[in-house]
Amino acid sequence: MAKITDVARRAGVSPSTVSYALSGKRPISDATRRRVQAAVRELGYRTDGGGRSRSGARAKVLALAVPMRPGIHVPVVTQFAVSVVTAARARDHDVLLLTQGEGDEGIGRVTDTGLADGVIVTDVQLQDPRLPLLRSCSLPSVLIGVPAEADGLTCVDLDFRAAGELCVDHLAGLGHRAVALVGSPPEVYVRRTAFARRLVEGFTAAADRHGLASAVLPCGTGRDAARTVVERLLRDLPALTAVVVHNEPLVDPLIEAFDELGMRVPGDLSLTAVCPAPVAASARVPVTSVAVPAAELGARAVHLLVRKLSGAPVPGTTLLPPRLTERSSTAPRGR
Amino acid sequence: MAKITDVARRAGVSPSTVSYALSGKRPISDATRRRVQAAVRELGYRTDGGGRSRSGARAKVLALAVPMRPGIHVPVVTQFAVSVVTAARARDHDVLLLTQGEGDEGIGRVTDTGLADGVIVTDVQLQDPRLPLLRSCSLPSVLIGVPAEADGLTCVDLDFRAAGELCVDHLAGLGHRAVALVGSPPEVYVRRTAFARRLVEGFTAAADRHGLASAVLPCGTGRDAARTVVERLLRDLPALTAVVVHNEPLVDPLIEAFDELGMRVPGDLSLTAVCPAPVAASARVPVTSVAVPAAELGARAVHLLVRKLSGAPVPGTTLLPPRLTERSSTAPRGR
DNA sequence: TTCACCCGTCGAAGCGCTTCGACAAGGGTG
DNA sequence: CACCCTTGTCGAAGCGCTTCGACGGGTGAA
DSSP, X not given: OOOHHHHHHHHTSOHHXXXXXXXXXXXXXXXXXXXXXXXXXXXXXXXXXXXXXXXXXXXXXXXXXXXXXXXXXXXXXXXXXXXXXXXHHHTTOEEEEEEGGGTTHHHHHHHHTTSOSEEEEOSOBXXXXXXXXXXXXXXXXXXXXXXXXXXXXXXXXXXXXXXXXXXXXXXXXXXXXXXXXXXXXHHHHHTTBHHHHHHHHHHHHHHHHHTOEEEEEOOOSSHHHHHHHHXXXXXXXXXXXXXXXXXXXXXXXXXXXXXXXXXOTTTTOEEEEEEOHHHHXXXXXXXXXXXXXXXXXXHHHHHHHHHHHTTOOOOSEEEEOOOEEOOXXXXXXXX | OOOHHHHHHHHTSOXXXXXXXXXXXXXXXXXXXXXXXXXXXXXXXXXXXXXXXXTTSOOOEXXXXXXXXXXXXXXXXXXXXXXXXXXXXXXXXXXXXXXXXXXXXXXXXXXXXXXXXEEEEOSOXXXXXXXXXXXXXXXXXXXXXXXXXXXXXXXXXXXXXXXXXXXXXHHHHTTOOEEEEEOSOHHHHHTTBHHHHHHHHHHHHHHHHHTOEEEEEOOOSSHHHHHHHHHHXXXXXXXXXEEEEOOXXXXXXXXXXXXXXXXXXXXXXXXXEEEOHHHHHTSSSOOEEEEOOHHHHHHHHHHHHHHHHTTOOOOSEEEEOOOEEOOTTOOOTTO
């Protein structure tokens, strides 16, 4: 493995010049820079990460904390991860994967040991136990999700509140007068996961504003859970003609359950989902949906974190505006 | 952030003694070790990763290469990732996530730069382009999957060949005389992904051995693909009474497709799957299956890699024996 | 009692890189 | 023409840790 001194010798300059030529932190003449680059290429030189971080520089590693808790939707999380890695690589950083295995303290460890320069935190809860840690150790971080108290933190998320409203607005515009929200598994709400709560708020607010009858029910996954919820819904809200789902794996089972009970989508029931576009598009009936832009959120988070690391100012909270895509699962009431 | 010298001062010993007390690489008296440990605790000391790897020691980081190619099943890959992280943490290592974004050369980069000490490679193909790299740079690695030429490599995998045979044996034992294998999407075979091929081999060999009529069809995902494959299957092999599926997201659609064409599972058709246990158990009809032990494979891979890093000898190829779990999707022929 | 040896500890030398201060050479200004 | 500033490069220090060789004090053998 070639080291910086080898490159320096080959290019006929000093190691420090090589370092500067490569980092651009000091002006280097064009001729020298070219010679250095040539030497780097010929020797296949790569700057040693250990050496770099040893000397107080950044490790160029971002940590990604993904609590693999029950109730989360694996493909969405995976999409975060992939987009974060891709975006990080594009900015010359690598990604260290943290799961919940060792508790929240993984975050502290990784940064204390200098393994990572900053951390991207996912699945943020309203009162997240990791917040004090993030605030205190002044460790650069970006949250995907917005907690209750977001002062001094950098957060990115879809504007779930607006997403909830948008769905209801759409359904109300189609003439529906009774709507229900079928949400995530109960444990998600118990945990007070931020985005789930926000969606409920938006949904409820919009329903009230439009004067609609409404109901909100959490729901686990699987056909049985779907069936149970649908039955309960039809009992509680017999006038129901529209539903918003916020629970990716439940979209199909829900359509089936309604179907079995004699309500066809979209003929008898309009369905709107908040989920990644592919899920909505490939459902049994293509579902009108507000997309959860997992890939974009991941990329943005990286972008913000890297800026933060470079000392640039970053916005506090970035909420991506929801966009509703009409597919074939919604229709005017009484069509 | 406390450094090793602080600990040393506090414990009244030299930094080297602290290092030895912590690593155990030289005998240290009990009294001293205790004092050091106390100092570490009081100061909240954590050994700096940069410093460690700078001095030629290991970074205690494993890279995990997960090519997120089309046709792979995301939850399985995620399970690998989670189990790898968990197992790595249990052995005091962290995990760097590599995706295919930057091509195969990510592996080289990560180890050249000393960021990671070794790499776990997933989704191995029979002729994997990453193999030369792994062989040449003598970089410690473990493959999850077995390529065509496995000499000098450390591999772990489910014994897919035996899994294929096991499924057929089971079906033959139930009296079925015509079996089909519905496999992964075509691109997986084109890519010559190792495990997919091996399963086909085992399936075919066993079918021939039992003198069964057999067919093998790749299949994409989604209800339409399932429907098409089923129709084709019933045309090609009208006597068909048993099917092996090796395509996680297709299990349910396949059952539905057969159902729509008048073949009930297990009354008219016995179905066996090769997939993670949860998928099999929560299908529309609980499916008799050979489990893909993703979590165990991940943990084993870590185990092997860590051993390898410590210089211990490791076996070349570890094939986990398949285990078939009977559920309600298989029945004797003509029940 | 003396010598050899082992155990536990220390000091110092790096690991490969970055970065700070210095310096030589050249160009512009007064 | 003297001087100052800029530009491009170098040398050296140091990051925090590990590790090698050495050393002092004990113990066991002769």
